[in-house]
Amino acid sequence: MKREIELHFEYENMKKQEADLLRHELELRRRTLLDRAALAQAPGYSLEEHEWLERSFPVLSILAPVMSTNEGKIEFPGDPMCLYSALSYAVDQAVKTRKMGICEEAPYNDLCPQWGALPSADYRATVDVNGIREYQGALLNTDQTVFDPRVWNEAVKKYFVNKVLLVMRPKVVLISSVSPAHRYAIDIARVVRKHLPDSLIVLGGRHVDETLHFDPTQRRIVLEPSSAIVKIQDGAIEPVFDFLVSGDGYYALDLLMKAISLSMDLNSKSTKVRSVIKTLSDIAPLFDPIPGHSVIVALDGKRSAHAWVINSGVKLDLSVLPSPYQAFAIRALFPIFQRNERVLRTAHFMVTNACTYHCYFCSEGVTVVGTFRSYNSDGIQRALEKVIEYISYGAEALFFDDSIFWGGNFGNVIHFCRELIHLRELAKKSSTKMINLFGREVEAQKVVDLMWGAQFTVDLLASRRIPEEAMLALHEMKKAGCCYIYMGIESMSAPVIDKVHKNINRKQAWDDRVRTALGMARSAGITVGSSVLFGLDGETMETIEETISKVEELLMEDILSIASPNILTYHPNTAITALHEMKDKIDYHSIGIENRPPYVYFEEAFPAVVSRNLSEEQIWFIHEQATRRWGVKRNLNPMPEVILREGD
Known part of the structure; x- marks a missing residue:
């Protein structure tokens, strides 16, 4: 046409x-x-x-x-x-x-x-x-x-x-x-x-x-x-x-x-x-x-x-752009960041625009986004300035939404953390309630108490040529206030994960590398949450059961704290959408498509766009088994219902 x-x-x-x-x-x-x-x-x-x-x-x-759950509440990831x-x-x-x-x-x-x-x-x-x-x-x-x-x-x-x-x-x-x-x-x-x-x-x-x-x-x-x-x-x-x-x-x-x-x-x-x-x-x-x-x-x-x-x-x-929160208030509350049983106000932060990996199912990879952008030469200084700026706006916690923290550049990770540690030490030594950092007056204790989290991949941590480098980065992150890492396990079944690009180093079995990465983070004192993706190529009822069982073991051993089950959905320009010949079939425009169980139990999933590798029976099985076997460690914590203001 x-x-x-x-x-x-x-x-x-x-x-x-x-x-x-x-x-x-x-x-x-x-x-x-x-x-x-x-x-x-x-x-x-x-x-x-x-x-x-x-x-x-x-x-x-x-x-x-995006959509609502069957309870009328929403799985909302934070500020827009x-x-x-x-x-x-x-x-x-x-x-x-x-x-x-x-x-x-x-x-x-x-x-x-x-x-x-x-x-x-x-x-x-x-x-x-x-x-x-x-x-x-x-x-x-x-x-x-x-x-x-x-x-x-x-x-x-x-x-x-x-x-x-x-x-x-x-x-x-x-x-x-x-x-x-x-x-x-x-x-x-x-x-x-x-x-x-x-x-x-x-x-x-x-x-x-x-x-x-x-x-x-x-x-x-x-x-x-x-x-x-x-x-x-x-x-x-x-x-x-x-x-x-x-x-x-x-x-x-x-x-x-x-x-x-x-x-x-x-x-x-x-x-x-x-x-x-x-x-x-x-x-x-x-x-x-x-x-x-x-x-x-x-x-x-x-x-x-x-x-x-x-x-x-x-x-x-990216570093010279005005802060997104300069014009907008911080509203997000993440349950992973708590102090004295109170959930902390959490700001989002990104220093890159894409993932350096190019997994065939992901819309965040550089091959889909087009160009990898990051904070430039003095980006660490500018990132630290924004950290203090966000604290001045009321942030008590930060989550770095980059697909991989600092694009996986461990030199930048360590440098950033050491500079942040220095700021925390200055705040600890302050003799006054307020401290001036980068021209902003902030409460010293809020700098000291700042909690934050970031995202990594299993392969990035577990397959370093020099393993000590990854451990050094994790320990520096912990000292700088990091208490949470999120990483994609995706699948624990070899026939499925072998097709995923983030599974690069094949010298060690994937499930062993998962355990290695989780263990490294936990030994550094950092809690780990993970996403688990069902519906990739090679997925069968047997591989679904294998992944659910192995993730259950990780949760029971407490080397994994939170697991989020997800269903593969086709994004318009990902490789798997083309591979499955779905470009002309996915429907992201019809308002009348019914959003119903079991799809509503998973982020982004609805009938017109889910993986052709999964039947509705299998999606029900994933939901029911993850709920029963992962228990409270399944990430199923919807944010509060939308509140219409007075006078509705």
Whole structure:
């Protein structure tokens, strides 16, 4: 089927006189905004607040939920870091703009997204675990512009319309979605389109990253069959999205938001997709080369799509991006981090964007993500600065969400830990309650008490050429406050695990290496949790039983503390999806697919996307046996139910 994707490279050859004309037009718009702000002041607002309201427009950011369990509760992994990270640069630009006022030097020197106020310390201290905020008021802080429902049902949908959408009336709605959440993202967009038809809807997140790519060798856009663009062009879903952002979206989203702002009518603060398309091509040459690799796609109706490829060659440095928590409160509570029987407020942290392994079932591997990015040369210093920043925001614990801690670079692991140990020692020796670190005043005891966890692989720990290096890293981690490691066992059956790339060193049997890795961590005093994946190639009832039994032994021996059973699901761009010829068959767009037991007992699993190697009978067996034989050490601790605010 023909895919009408038009690559717009004309802005690369924009003439100087055209750029000069554009600057003149922008100056006229700035003067108009300044004149309006000076004419009248709204009652109850200061002059600065009035000016800000005059030149800003509301934006709502949404994390599409994955699914709910049969009890109506949700298996929720914590704060929505994919969304927070994607917004970090664009929000920071808006915050700086408000401080500078309407001027040519400001990042947004025209209309601007209404992200002007960061959450206060008092606000951060009082937030609960609920992802639904208070949306009343004209001057919301940046955290209050996020809707994170964690489940999508009729009650939440009604609340969303009456208490969020029609209260905020956003001009732009940003939706972030992983593949299992994509069907809900589509339905959320339908609701927005129905009630606020003039709002622009932008889709981003891992599903877009996996289904929309730029092929630099052939200079063309590649769309996977489950892409929203393909489904719109095929007529499977309505054209509910106006823009999609794929890849390194930090700077790309900022560019898109600036184009939207500049294309808006100053009176209505509204715009159309075609106006944004023109503006986006016009303003691109006014910006410095944009770091990273990304694609912006505008959907102009059902049949036509326009794409802008950002591929300047400027390397993206994750360490220089604004902190995701600068604009958003820390809400996550992880039961693995407790003190005095109280679960600690936990911040997420990432210093890499992908896994260095390329297991054929995983969507986090570098072969799927495309490019491995990490904190650059002075990244350890910047990471330590962010640790202190997060403590100042109220973090009592950290979890490093990198697929492998520091990308498996043991030199960086040891260096980071020793520097963190030094900070803890400074805090211990402090004669005052507060200590200044990296220009931030934080409570010394909170630095001393900080707990944290990270992720490793069995092979990385158990197959080191110099085993002492891994043990040194683990001991340094423990001294720096690490109390938990999470690693993927995946399977304990040789016929299954032999096909997995993280099983690299074959000199020792896999189950022996699992025991070695777990024993190393436990000897260092670090608790270990693990994921167990069913449904890989070679899986039979016998291999399922073998894995369940061997994991049960590890739990009974207490060298493994938590085990999370998972069912293989097909992600759009993983090798196993292609190998099983499922690219055209997986359904991540139909809202009506029944989410029922036994699928609801496993994260991400539902009938349209689970492994062809498993029958429903086998999935029931996995659930029942893991529950009975792993007992309380099976990770089945859903977060509290979503709470609809007062007035529902």
